[in-house]
Each structure stands twice: as structure tokens, then as C-alpha cells.
Amino acid sequence: MKQLVCILLLLCCCFPAFSQQTVITGAERTATYLPLLKGKRVGMLVNQTSILGPSHLVDSLLKSGVHIVKIFSPEHGFRGQADAGEKLGNSTDPATGLPIVSLYGKHRKADSADLADVDLLVFDLQDVGTRFYTYxxxxxxxxxxxxxxxxxxxxxxxxxxxGHYIDGPVLDTAFRSFVGMQPIPTVHGMTVGEYAKMLNGEGWLKGGVQCRLTVITCENYDHNTLYSLPVKPSPNLPNMRSIYLYASTCLFEGTAFSLGRGTDKPFQVYGHPSLPKHLFSFTPRSMPGAKNPVLMNQTCYGYDLSAPSKETVRQINLEYVINAYRLFPDKNKFFNAFFNKLAGNSTLQAQIKAGQSAAAIRQSWEPGLKAFREIRKKYLLYKDF
Structure with missing residues (x-):
């Protein structure tokens, strides 16, 4: 018996994941927040990632007697099936009969009419930790x-x-948009609960207003936890490889290249018809979640990044976009107007055009990242990496 205990202790020391407890999400901690919902008319900003065990959070709370009066939906809709940028109108959820108010497109903010019959709001969306992911x-x-x-x-x-690293340029507020609203780096290393506290604490809400905020934290989670999502957060992030690559490959949205929308490897490949024909090839097609992808029905040549890797992603890989720019024959048509919004500045595009190395570009990010780390520390709810 003593020998078995020694073996188990050795395994726990050498392989931390061996002793790691299952993460319990805020939604699963019902005993903590159900009393706060009792007797309230509740509005919920949720989507397909808002799960409680095997069922949707809305269904579970209705069964528990919570008086949900309205669903608010983000980009991709309540069921998470809409294309990126697709404008959805208001509708009714056929499963529950609840009204759904879309908060994406022209009507992004809940107004007095939306909230007239709501006493309390609940936010539960699975974020992926990048500035330009719109949740x-x-x-x-x-x-x-x-x-x-x-x-x-x-x-x-x-x-x-x-959430296990911080990287990228801090947004220049002159480039504010819905894909970058605050001066944070591309990868911010915070949960949505921590970020909500930062928005309040730094006075970043419009007019410096303060939200009456309660965060129901996760249990058995810290910023060293490598958490695999149980549900894809949007149609074109189908697996963990796409989620880890997203901070690097999303920059291709601001170029002439395809990043694999309309294939079975979105955000895991990149290419263009004009690149050398001996490279990896793929052809974007119209499909659910990518009805009209970039370079649809055109054979693209480029690179396949989809092979699983044992290495933990801890930084943005700029080599992808630098390599693509180097190979692209018509440099004047490589970037589009969206690139600077994604980058959060005009500097990155200028650096790539000037032929700067990835190392030199990364070095230019350091002052902004250092300042952000100091701000971020004030709002952490979990042990940091």
C-alpha cells in the first residue's frame, strides 16, 4: 500500500494533469446564483455554448422555475449557426417560445424597450480570448x-x-471598432468575468458608467489550465486546433487570402490561387456557416496548419502572414481595409510592408504589453500563469 501511495505521488508531481480536477463553470454553480434569480424577470445573453451539463442553460433554468422573459443573441445567433458578420433579425425560439432579440448588426445595444420587462440580466457566452472575437x-x-x-x-x-498567455499589439483607440473596442492586446489572457471587472474598474464603459456586476467564478480553474471547449463557440472554430491558431490566422481576414472558411479546416489553412502550384491546395465551397467564403470555388495554394501539435501555443505566429505577403505577387492588393481593425493599429501593416522580421515586430509590442500586464493584475479572479 505504501508503495502504491509513493507511485501516485510521483505521478502527480511529474504529470500535473493526472491530479487536475474537473473544471466547474460558473453556469454549473447553480446553488450560488439561483437565489439571485428568484422572483426576477430574467433576460439572458446566451448562445449554443451556454450549456449546463447535457442541456442548454435556458432549458435547465426554466425547469428550475426561473422566470426567463427574453433571450438576447450575439454574433452567429442564439443557436450559433449564422455566418460571421451575418445580420440576424429578432425571432422566437421554437423550443421555448421565448422572444429572441438580436444584439448584432445595427441593433447592438439593448434599449429601454428591450429591457422594460427585465429585472436582471445574465451573460453566459464561451469566449476564446482574443480582442477581435466579438463576444x-x-x-x-x-x-x-x-x-x-x-x-x-x-x-x-x-x-x-x-487564457495561458498574453500577446499581440495593444489596440490604438484611433482604430476602435466592434472587433476591438478597448486598449488591450490581441490575446488578453482573461476570462470574460475578469474582463468585465476591468471594463468597470478602468472606467471603460461609455461615459464612465458603472455596471452592477456579479461574477460567478469557475472552480478548479487557473490561467495554466488548458481547457478544451465542449461546444464549438462559432461555426468556423470547430476544434481546439482552430481555436489555438485563431489569434494568428484571423489576420488573413484582412488580406486577399482564404483562411479556410468553406472548408473542413477553417482558420487552419491559408492560401491564394496565385501562389506556387506545388503547395498544399484547397477549394473553399459554400456551406453552412460559410455561405459565401472568400475565393469561393477557386483552387487555392498555400499551407496546412491543421496537424495537432504537442507544443502549447504561447504566442501569435506572425510568420504565416509575413510569408504570405512575401509570396503574393501583387503586393498592392494583399491587404484590405479590415486588416488595421484586426491589428488594432496601422503599424503592423507598415512593418510587414517594410520587411521587418517577426522578432522585430514582436519587440515593438513589449512596452504596451508591459503596461497592460500591470492593469490586468488588478482584475484577476484566478491564479495567473
Whole structure:
């Protein structure tokens, strides 16, 4: 018996994952937040990632007697099937009969009519930890509406699958957009609960308003936890490889290249018809979640990054976009107007055009990252990496 205990202790020391407990999300901690919902008319900003065990959070809470009066939906919709950027109108959920108010497109902020019959708001979306993934922008605008109309907001926190590092340029606020609203780096290393606290604490909500915020934290999670998502967060992030590559390959949205939308490897390949024909080839097709992908029905030549890797992703790989620019024959047509919004500045594009190395570009990020790390520390809810 003594020998068995020694073996188990050795395994726990050498292989931390061996002793790692299962992460419990904020949504799963019902005993903590159900009393806060009792007797309230509840509005919920949720989508297909808002799960509680095997069922949707909305279904589970309705069965528990919670009085949900309205669903708010982010980009990709309540069921998460819409294309990136696809504008969805209001609708009714056929499963529950609840009204769904879309908070994406022209109507991004809940107004007085939307909130007239709501006493309390709940936010539960699985983020992927990058500045340009729009769920944190929806969080900010919901917090602003909650503050304006004096509605308390409960954030049910979930782990950040890219929460184990910080990287990228800090956004220049001259380039604010819905894919980058605050001066944070591309990869911010925070959960949505931590980020919500930062929005409040730094006075970043419009007009410096304060939201009455409650964060229901995760258990058995810290910023060294490599968390695998149980549900894909959007149609074109189908697996963990795409989620780990996303911070690097999303930059191709601001170029003439395909990054694999309309294939079975979105955000895991990149290419263009004009690249050398001996390279990896793929052809984007119209499909659910990518109805009209870039370079549809054109054979693209480029690179396949989809092979699983044992190495933990801990930084943005700039070599992909630098290599693509180097190979592209018509340099004047490589970038489009979206690139600077994704980068959060005009500097990165200029650096690539000037032929700067990835190492030199990364070095230019350091002052901004150092300042952000100091701000971030104030709002952490979990042990840092």
C-alpha cells in the first residue's frame, strides 16, 4: 500500500494533469446564483455554448422555475449557426417560445424597450480570448445598457482556452471598432468575468458608467489550465486546433487570402490561387456557416496548419502572414481595409510592408504589453500563469 501511495505521488508531481480536477463553470454553480434569480424577470445573453451539463442553460433554468422573459443573441445567433458578420433579425425560439432579440448588426445595444420587462440580466457566452472575437464587445455593450437602465448583470464565467498567455499589439483607440473596442492586446489572457471587472474598474464603459456586476467564478480553474471547449463557440472554430491558431490566422481576414472558411479546416489553412502550384491546395465551397467564403470555388495554394501539435501555443505566429505577403505577387492588393481593425493599429501593416522580421515586430509590442500586464493584475479572479 505504501508503495502504491509513493507511485501516485510521483505521478502527480511529474504529470500535473493526472491530479487536475474537473473544471466547474460558473453556469454549473447553480446553488450560488439561483437565489439571485428568484422572483426576477430574467433576460439572458446566451448562445449554443451556454450549456449546463447535457442541456442548454435556458432549458435547465426554466425547469428550475426561473422566470426567463427574453433571450438576447450575439454574433452567429442564439443557436450559433449564422455566418460571421451575418445580420440576424429578432425571432422566437421554437423550443421555448421565448422572444429572441438580436444584439448584432445595427441593433447592438439593448434599449429601454428591450429591457422594460427585465429585472436582471445574465451573460453566459464561451469566449476564446482574443480582442477581435466579438463576444467581449457584446459584453461591453450589455454592461452599458445594464448601467444605463439600472439593471444588475450576472456574468457566469467560463474558462478562456487561450487564457495561458498574453500577446499581440495593444489596440490604438484611433482604430476602435466592434472587433476591438478597448486598449488591450490581441490575446488578453482573461476570462470574460475578469474582463468585465476591468471594463468597470478602468472606467471603460461609455461615459464612465458603472455596471452592477456579479461574477460567478469557475472552480478548479487557473490561467495554466488548458481547457478544451465542449461546444464549438462559432461555426468556423470547430476544434481546439482552430481555436489555438485563431489569434494568428484571423489576420488573413484582412488580406486577399482564404483562411479556410468553406472548408473542413477553417482558420487552419491559408492560401491564394496565385501562389506556387506545388503547395498544399484547397477549394473553399459554400456551406453552412460559410455561405459565401472568400475565393469561393477557386483552387487555392498555400499551407496546412491543421496537424495537432504537442507544443502549447504561447504566442501569435506572425510568420504565416509575413510569408504570405512575401509570396503574393501583387503586393498592392494583399491587404484590405479590415486588416488595421484586426491589428488594432496601422503599424503592423507598415512593418510587414517594410520587411521587418517577426522578432522585430514582436519587440515593438513589449512596452504596451508591459503596461497592460500591470492593469490586468488588478482584475484577476484566478491564479495567473
Amino acid at each position: 467581449i464587445s457584446s459584453l461591453q455593450e450589455l454592461m452599458e445598457s445594464a448601467a444605463e437602465f439600472n439593471k444588475p448583470l450576472i456574468v457566469l464565467d467560463r474558462p478562456n482556452p487561450n
